[in-house]
Amino acid sequence: MVGGALVGAPVQEAYTWARRKARRSDELVERAVLESFLEAVGSLAEHAARACATRQERADVRARCRTLRDDALSLLGAVPLPGAAGPLPAAAGNGLLPSAAQSVEAFGRAANEALMARLCASPEWLGDAPECLVSATRDRLLAGTLAAFRRRATADEDLFRMLMLDAAALMGHQAAQSSRSTDRLDSFGQRLDGVVRDLARRHEVLLSAFDETRGELREIRLAAVALLARQRTDDVGQLPLPRRFRSLMAEKCRDFVGRGFVYRELESWMAANSCGYFTVRADPGMGKSAVLADYVRRTGCIAYFNQRSCGLTRASQFLESVCHQLAERSGLPRRAVPDDLQDGGAFAELLDEWTAHAEGPLVVAVDALDEVDLSSQDRTANVLYLPAQLPAGVYVLVTKRDVPLPLTVEVPSNTLDLMDPRYRAENFADARAYLDRSADVPAVARWIEERGLTRPAYVEHLARRSQANFMYLRHVVADIAAQRWTHADLDALPSGLQDYYANHWRIMGMDGVSTPREKLKVLYVLLEYQEPVSVRLLTEITGERATTVTWVLKEWNQFLRREKVGGETRFSFYHESFADFLRREDILAASRIDLAEINEMISLRLLQDFE
Structure with a gap:
């Protein structure tokens, strides 16, 4: 229950898993919980007795509290004693926290209600008990147990270390066992990081002594990240998209972090409009393609990726791909798509065909409009012949740089500019999350340690030098991991993506007269x-x-x-x-x-x- 409160896991799952693990951890945590519970029962007994109106009530309170102490192991779910109230029902535990993101405070309130319901169901514990005891128990038993447990964790280094590892492993177990493993794994790293950072703030002295613990936590997080990457690759591999796109998406999604604010704004805008165009605009390297790729992975929508370096820049290529995707998903034969797609007529007809039979909205995601070869199409038409009008229920999600493009529409449209100062805090928060995850890579961890840096200092300095550019971070972290960046002075790091390219160009000896x-x-x-x-x-x-x-x-x-x-x-x-x-x-x-x-x-x- 304590572990569940810490990480926001369902009680029954936490209890079942923790019991198996307790047998391997010398019952250290279990004993500390039991001692904390007994301490809390003693405190509430004194408080309730003082509040009793009669001598008979005081005697009843003391007798019931003695029973609570005697039955402590049964109450905590460690030993099922005959005659005591049964173990916490599975339905109650699993329903206690419908959301993995529920706050610890909300979890505490729900756990307290579940505990009180269990106690009040037994005549030996709180059934028909004096109100002073019921009130004191509701206010003090769980809160007092947790407070006493925290004191023990602060004073006992072995217990503190075990708690950190248990919390990390519990979240990994919960994520791996979830029926929606990808969604749960997406937040696993951030949740674990939050637990560790919170513990570090509260118990900095203890944490600094646990080099072994940090190593074990790093291994747990690396294993979770690897599991997440495999799951994302599996997700992408199952999408009905061209193989070339699946390969690109797997690369983009593998190390993807954050960007929740983009999805929230997109979903809010879609809910408010029956159809339309939503544009994500940003400078090169800010993660536009990764945002779109991860959205496609999550939703399985129609998708097309313009790629100048791969020759995917012509309007005819786009029309052929999206029209065949629409036909296949609509159950239409391939002959329904004309061989010669000279304009967007067939695309518009297929959109109408889809909406005539579809039960839900259709999203068509198109990456990198700025890489389209406009000479491959009619200069008076919209880029890629995208239709000016859309049927109800059809949304087009596009990404582009801040360059003018021919796109005139007669339906609702919205642009989210990642370079807007309003999103500066979110951009840097996502950059820090990426860097914090990278600090678990052994080669990067050694690099940080060799320079006498703390993890937060590494994260903050590189986030600032990167200007929140993810392509910069990808290259610099790879350089650090491969020992290509050996400078001790972090201020020697290039600032921004183009500065990184120029610096690498010089390092490779490409800027002199003797360049091979x-x-x-x-x-x-x-x-x-x-x-x-x-x-x-x-x-x-x-x-x-x-x-x-x-x-x-x-x-x-x-x-x-x-x-x-x-x-x-x-x-x-x-x-x-x-x-x-x-x-x-x-x-x-x-x-x-x-x-x-x-x-x-x-x-x-x-x-x-x-x-």
């Missing part, structure tokens, strides 16, 4: 080819040996995405922000790269396929 030409050729062919490229094709375009190309790809591995096509591995840039960096005029000038020359090399190789 083969490196530049491979990177800029990857940039300009605009589709995933194999080692074989890179060697044919650049004229470099396969070993040289492989060496360059290995050096720049952290910026690349791999995918298998016909048994062949192909490479593209992981994020468009790095492509933006390579296209910067100062980088092109310093590298002495002529993009026209790079494109000529590509064209010459492609022409060979037509000879």
